[in-house]
Amino acid sequence: MAELLGYGIVLGSIITLGAIGLTLVYGIARFGNFAHGDLMTLGAYLALLLTTNVFPALGISDSRLGPLSFGWVMLVSFVPAMAATGLVAVVVDRLVYRRMRRLRVPPVMLAMASLATAFILRSLIYIAWGPDFHFYTPGLRPMLMLPLGIKLRPDQIFIILIAWALVVLLYFFLQRTKMGKALRAMADNADLARISGIPTEQMTTWTWIIGGGMAAAGGILLGIDSQVRPEMGWILLLPLFAAVVLGGIGNAYGALVGGLVIGIVQQVSTQWLLPAYKPAVAFTVLILILLLRPQGIFGGG
Amino acid sequence: MSLLHVESVVCGYGEMEILHNVSIRVEKGEIVSLIGPNGAGKSTLMKSVFGLLSAWQGRILFAGDEITRMKPEQIVRRGLCYVPQVDNVFSSLTVQENLEMGAFIRDDDYRPRIQEVYDLFPDLKGRRGTRVGKLSGGMRQMVALGRALMLDPHMLLLDEPSAGLAPLVVELIFERIRAINQQGVTLLIVEQNARKALESSDRGYVLVDGQNRLEGLGRELLADQQIGELFLGR
Numbered sequence: 050m051a052e053l054l055g056y057g058i059v060l061g062s063i064i065t066l067g068a069i070g071l072t073l074v075y076g077i078a079r080f081g082n083f084a085h086g087d088l089m090t091l092g093a094y095l096a097l098l099l100t101t102n103v104f105p106a107l108g109i110s111d112s113r114l115g116p117l118s119f120g121w122v123m124l125v126s127f128v129p130a131m132a133a134t135g136l137v138a139v140v141v142d143r144l145v146y147r148r149m150r151r152l153r154v155p156p157v158m159l160a161m162a163s164l165a166t167a168f169i170l171r172s173l174i175y176i177a178w179g180p181d182f183h184f185y186t187p188g189l190r191p192m193l194m195l196p197l198g199i200k201l202r203p204d205q206i207f208i209i210l211i212a213w214a215l216v217v218l219l220y221f222f223l224q225r226t227k228m229g230k231a232l233r234a235m236a237d238n239a240d241l242a243r244i245s246g247i248p249t250e251q252m253t254t255w256t257w258i259i260g261g262g263m264a265a266a267g268g269i270l271l272g273i274d275s276q277v278r279p280e281m282g283w284i285l286l287l288p289l290f291a292a293v294v295l296g297g298i299g300n301a302y303g304a305l306v307g308g309l310v311i312g313i314v315q316q317v318s319t320q321w322l323l324p325a326y327k328p329a330v331a332f333t334v335l336i337l338i339l340l341l342r343p344q345g346i347f348g349g350g
Numbered sequence: 351m352s353l354l355h356v357e358s359v360v361c362g363y364g365e366m367e368i369l370h371n372v373s374i375r376v377e378k379g380e381i382v383s384l385i386g387p388n389g390a391g392k393s394t395l396m397k398s399v400f401g402l403l404s405a406w407q408g409r410i411l412f413a414g415d416e417i418t419r420m421k422p423e424q425i426v427r428r429g430l431c432y433v434p435q436v437d438n439v440f441s442s443l444t445v446q447e448n449l450e451m452g453a454f455i456r457d458d459d460y461r462p463r464i465q466e467v468y469d470l471f472p473d474l475k476g477r478r479g480t481r482v483g484k485l486s487g488g489m490r491q492m493v494a495l496g497r498a499l500m501l502d503p504h505m506l507l508l509d510e511p512s513a514g515l516a517p518l519v520v521e522l523i524f525e526r527i528r529a530i531n532q533q534g535v536t537l538l539i540v541e542q543n544a545r546k547a548l549e550s551s552d553r554g555y556v557l558v559d560g561q562n563r564l565e566g567l568g569r570e571l572l573a574d575q576q577i578g579e580l581f582l583g584r
Binding site: 237 | 443
């Protein structure tokens with residue numbers, strides 16, 4: 050049980066990274082982005098490209114970092130992979146969603162367009178990398194025995210640390226910086242933000258960069274935890290939405306708690322259920338919240 | 351030269367024409383109120399001045415420059431700020447953060463201005479860290495006014511500042527509006543509460559069915575028999 054709890058926190062940290070971006074995008078662009086899972090996949094593949102193709106081609110050699118299964122090249126790859134994924138999200142916004150915003154289409158049409166984007170992104174990944182599984186680094190990954198019967202791989206401790214470091218960074222950005230406060234203001238009341246002279250299109254761009262970057266980090270961490278494959282993010286989309294709804298749609302801090310809860314519930318459920326039912330567990334949680342407390346745990350009345 | 355000059359404006363939503371040829375002038379330093387029954391087009395006029403609606407015909411001049419087809423984000427930079435009737439605060443942000451957002455486009459140090467706003471609304475100072483959604487209606491209206499004052503505007507457009515407030519609070523808000531005016535800010539106020547607005551105003555315009563009906567000094571309009579019957583409940 051303690052072991053499953055540990056895995057749950059690992060999965061929950063990854064879900065949180067995706068869910069925060071999803072909820073921020075919802076707050077600013079006002080639609081549920083069905084392509085968010087595939088942005089995670091894209092981030093994971095870009096890191097794969099960097100660690101297995103780009104850096105070796107540049108003649109840069111790598112060595113493992115202590116007990117971790119990967120080296121510093123992986124660490125360095127986070128930044129460009131996150132930036133590139135954020136950029137892809139911005140480009141999609143410019144090409145598709147911004148035009149639709151100007152035509153004042155209803156949010157459900159934007160959500161449908163994002164579903165199409167999800168399929169296109171995934172198809173491009175299939176074309177570029179094929180349907181096979183990939184590992185960032187092959188080989189065995191030993192377990193660490195921690196107190197209280199918790200068993201985690203060193204990689205998984207790294208995943209938790211990186212995910213929470215990013216969450217803390219985002220927290221300070223939203224709480225302390227002018228841009229972060231303006232993002233919260235716009236999510237709260239877009240009309241008043243515009244009246245105050247806040248450049249709303251520029252804010253939307255920043256939201257996609259942050260949301261895409263966080264998604265990419267989540268995708269890479271998911272790849273480190275298991276393997277890199279074209280469906281990895283798409284499968285996570287339902288848990289992402291469940292986490293967002295659980296925390297109250299548009300509430301970044303809610304998404305943080307929602308992500309952890311969904312991750313833990315999914316993993317702990319495997320005590321009694323086959324792992325294949327994990328998405329069904331997330332789905333059940335989602336339905337229960339919608340029925341019992343549709344505004345989410347932290348949503349106001 | 352008037353600070354604000356609305357010249358024969360025709361405007362509406364979609365296909366529906368709301369304003370049929372409305373003209374008003376606001377001189378520098380004045381408080382002018384715009385009164386009239388529900389649906390007369392008062393808020394529509396505010397929105398067209400502030401660029402939230404595009405005027406179909408006519409011209410709008412601010413400080414001598416044409417702002418007719420400008421966007422709100424361009425208009426605020428000229429020192430014309432707007433307080434909408436509803437949703438005029440960021441309720442999930444703190445009082446202080448609301449004021450900071452009002453100063454978003456300022457690149458200079460706006461902390462002295464925040465202090466001036468707190469001096470104008472001393473009640474807000476002790477609540478600077480409180481989320482605005484938790485405040486009373488009157489306090490929220492103060493935050494809304496404070497946000498709009500952060501740019502040190504030449505002129506404020508207020509849409510129904512007394513809406514939904516208790517009589518004592520309305521009194522307080524209008525008293526603060528006069529204080530804002532004494533600091534040199536010109537004000538155009540749309541009000542349902544015609545008596546309250548006219549008492550505080552230098553001049554007033556009466557708008558009926560999207561057209562100018564009457565205009566005059568505040569006290570003249572208050573004494574006017576026709577207006578008394580129409581809006582003041584006499």
